[in-house]
Amino acid sequence: MKISRQTIMLLILAAAFFALVKGLQFAGVLNAYWQLVLDQALVTVIGALGLSLIYGFTGQFSLGHAAFYGLGAYTAGAIDIVYGNGNIIFFFVSILAGAALAGLVALLIGLPILRLRSDYLGIATLGFGIIVKVGMDNANKLIPVLGGATGMSGTPQTAHFDLIFILVLIIILLVRNFVFSTYGRACTSIREDEIAADIMGIDTTRFKVLAFVLGCSLAGLAGGIYAHRYPFLHPASFDFLKSFDFLLIVVLGGLGSMTGTIVTAIGWGFLMEVLRAVLGENFIDWRGVIYALILIVAIILRPQGLFSGKELGLLLPRPLQTGQGKERSHAGTGS
Amino acid sequence: MEHVMEQIINGLQLGFMYALIALGYTMVYGVVQLINFAHGDVFMVGAFVGYFGFAVWGLPLPLAIVNAMVICAILGMVIEKIAYRPLRYAPKIAALISALGVSLFLEYFSSLKFVFGPDYRVVPRPIHEVHWHILGIPITNIQVMVIVVVLVMLLLLQLLIYRTRIGMAMRTVAVDHNAARLMGVNVDNTISLTFAIGSAFAALGGVLYAIAYPQIQPFMGIMPGLKAFTAAVLGGIGIIPGAVIGALIMGQVETLTAAFISSQLRDAIAFAILILVLLIRPTGILGRSQTEKV
Numbered sequence: 001m002k003i004s005r006q007t008i009m010l011l012i013l014a015a016a017f018f019a020l021v022k023g024l025q026f027a028g029v030l031n032a033y034w035q036l037v038l039d040q041a042l043v044t045v046i047g048a049l050g051l052s053l054i055y056g057f058t059g060q061f062s063l064g065h066a067a068f069y070g071l072g073a074y075t076a077g078a079i080d081i082v083y084g085n086g087n088i089i090f091f092f093v094s095i096l097a098g099a100a101l102a103g104l105v106a107l108l109i110g111l112p113i114l115r116l117r118s119d120y121l122g123i124a125t126l127g128f129g130i131i132v133k134v135g136m137d138n139a140n141k142l143i144p145v146l147g148g149a150t151g152m153s154g155t156p157q158t159a160h161f162d163l164i165f166i167l168v169l170i171i172i173l174l175v176r177n178f179v180f181s182t183y184g185r186a187c188t189s190i191r192e193d194e195i196a197a198d199i200m201g202i203d204t205t206r207f208k209v210l211a212f213v214l215g216c217s218l219a220g221l222a223g224g225i226y227a228h229r230y231p232f233l234h235p236a237s238f239d240f241l242k243s244f245d246f247l248l249i250v251v252l253g254g255l256g257s258m259t260g261t262i263v264t265a266i267g268w269g270f271l272m273e274v275l276r277a278v279l280g281e282n283f284i285d286w287r288g289v290i291y292a293l294i295l296i297v298a299i300i301l302r303p304q305g306l307f308s309g310k311e312l313g314l315l316l317p318r319p320l321q322t323g324q325g326k327e328r329s330h331a332g333t334g335s
Numbered sequence: 336m337e338h339v340m341e342q343i344i345n346g347l348q349l350g351f352m353y354a355l356i357a358l359g360y361t362m363v364y365g366v367v368q369l370i371n372f373a374h375g376d377v378f379m380v381g382a383f384v385g386y387f388g389f390a391v392w393g394l395p396l397p398l399a400i401v402n403a404m405v406i407c408a409i410l411g412m413v414i415e416k417i418a419y420r421p422l423r424y425a426p427k428i429a430a431l432i433s434a435l436g437v438s439l440f441l442e443y444f445s446s447l448k449f450v451f452g453p454d455y456r457v458v459p460r461p462i463h464e465v466h467w468h469i470l471g472i473p474i475t476n477i478q479v480m481v482i483v484v485v486l487v488m489l490l491l492l493q494l495l496i497y498r499t500r501i502g503m504a505m506r507t508v509a510v511d512h513n514a515a516r517l518m519g520v521n522v523d524n525t526i527s528l529t530f531a532i533g534s535a536f537a538a539l540g541g542v543l544y545a546i547a548y549p550q551i552q553p554f555m556g557i558m559p560g561l562k563a564f565t566a567a568v569l570g571g572i573g574i575i576p577g578a579v580i581g582a583l584i585m586g587q588v589e590t591l592t593a594a595f596i597s598s599q600l601r602d603a604i605a606f607a608i609l610i611l612v613l614l615i616r617p618t619g620i621l622g623r624s625q626t627e628k629v
Contacts (some may be wrong), residue, residue, distance in 0.1 A: 248435060289440060289443045292444075300418070303429035
């Protein structure tokens with residue numbers, strides 16, 4: 001297998017980032033609190049990349065992403081509580097189970113509802129998210145360990161920065177390879193024009209479902225990791241407001257751009273915490289107001305998002321050839 | 336049987352209130368194809384302004400309602416001007432994100448202590464609740480008031496849209512902005528006006544909601560907003576009678592589920608029905624399926 005120069009550069013960049021974080025840890029700048037913020041931002045990167053596949057690259061409007069994130073979190077958490085004992089093997093088994101369950105549910109729900117278009121699809125997925133939330137609120141009636149509306153705690157906290165970072169890196173590489181494969185190209189063509197893609201011989205249903213299942217599995221995976229890094233799961237953490245968080249990360253980052261999704265996911269994760277630190281006790285009530293204003297101003301200034309359709313060279317599988325960046329510059333016109 | 340009738344009347348009351356909110360969603364969607372997520376929060380502001388009107392400033396109820404409607408109409412126009420107009424010809428999703436931002440802004444700004452404050456407020460009843468039995472059906476005067484007021488408003492709206500020049504302008508803009516402009520319609524003003532009317536209806540809904548379910552707080556608009564929006568989609572978004580039909584269905588489903596099945600499953604069943612309806616009719620009950628041109 002030949003590893004391209006881009007991949008090597010990406011790995012070097014990742015190693016540099018890793019070294020920087022380790023340095024900050026060593027210098028004591030990065031305390032436990034900010035480490036948790038960073039870890040959760042990285043988890044969000046995985047979930048947001050999932051939505052990026054579904055909406056950014058395939059153009060299927062989903063407002064129920066947090067439901068799959070929650071399904072993954074609860075599945076992984078419950079498996080590890082019941083069977084695991086803090087063993088790292090159970091970490092992997094449970095997060096994969098979470099991803100698999102989220103993917104399976106996505107397949108079952110995706111097959112019928114992906115026939116819907118744009119806003120109607122959005123609202124159907126939103127409705128699905130609310131149904132899942134109601135399910136989580138009442139889950140303890142069937143399976144007591146899930147805790148229901150009072151939340152679930154006790155998942156072994158086996159995830160830590162090193163592990164999460166490596167997982168994020170693997171996911172980024174996998175998503176990149178998918179997007180630039182023929183499968184990914186098929187998905188992008190559906191986003192640009194579904195009818196044209198159909199005429200070109202692309203099985204649009206199959207690729208829409210594929211992107212949806214993969215994206216939702218990533219959300220499930222992210223949820224599973226979240227359960228192992230944050231000891232308390234509550235249905236309210238996975239309601240439609242959380243889905244909107246994923247949506248605005250993908251849109252503000254720029255549709256059809258992994259770079260944008262990754263940068264915005266991390267930035268957005270830190271924004272609320274930085275605001276908390278900056279505002280202090282007296283003005284903490286203003287945090288939501290400022291957050292909302294930043295959101296409005298950002299989208300008015302950059303309606304197409306930060307990196308619409310563009311990628312950092314490192315995230316391309318091959319060096320950029322002339323015109324290759326142009327062809328995807330229409331990203332973001334879909335809805 | 337009486338219990339069933341009572342629940343149906345409750346559902347009717349809820350459905351008519353959803354209809355008031357759903358109208359704003361559907362009208363705005365009709366003219367600018369935007370899911371105005373901030374609409375539920377305009378409803379909340381309407382409830383608060385109405386509450387301040389009749390409970391704090393001591394205005395008579397009709398005046399308090401008109402006051403809330405005017406303030407929310409202005410609020411709606413300001414929101415459109417600041418947050419949506421710059422994005423009108425940007426990708427649709429940008430305006431949607433902006434709408435989410437406005438929604439969060441209204442919620443958090445209202446929660447500030449010098450605005451409405453974060454706590455629940457109990458709304459004193461501006462009129463005494465009287466229980467009647469009409470033809471054996473138990474009904475309260477508040478329910479009668481809600482249903483009558485909403486029906487009158489719906490009639491007025493129907494007249495406005497189909498019998499006036501403003502309504503004609505709105506229908507024209509809904510078809511095509513550029514063609515409307517060529518026909519001499521002031522598109523910006525028409526869109527502004529649509530937001531104003533939609534927001535005024537939401538405010539009316541808010542005040543009635545605060546009277547019927549007397550407890551208000553800054554995040555109260557989220558769920559009714561979402562339900563009303565769902566109702567609009569259920570009926571076929573952009574179509575005014577569709578919004579009313581969808582809202583009445585939502586109201587009944589919700590109340591009957593809560594009464595006879597389980598109050599916890601209320602939302603799940605309401606949205607499950609939405610998904611089922613969309614699978615059978617992908618553009619809603621009254622929605623026309625559009626043939627896509629290549």
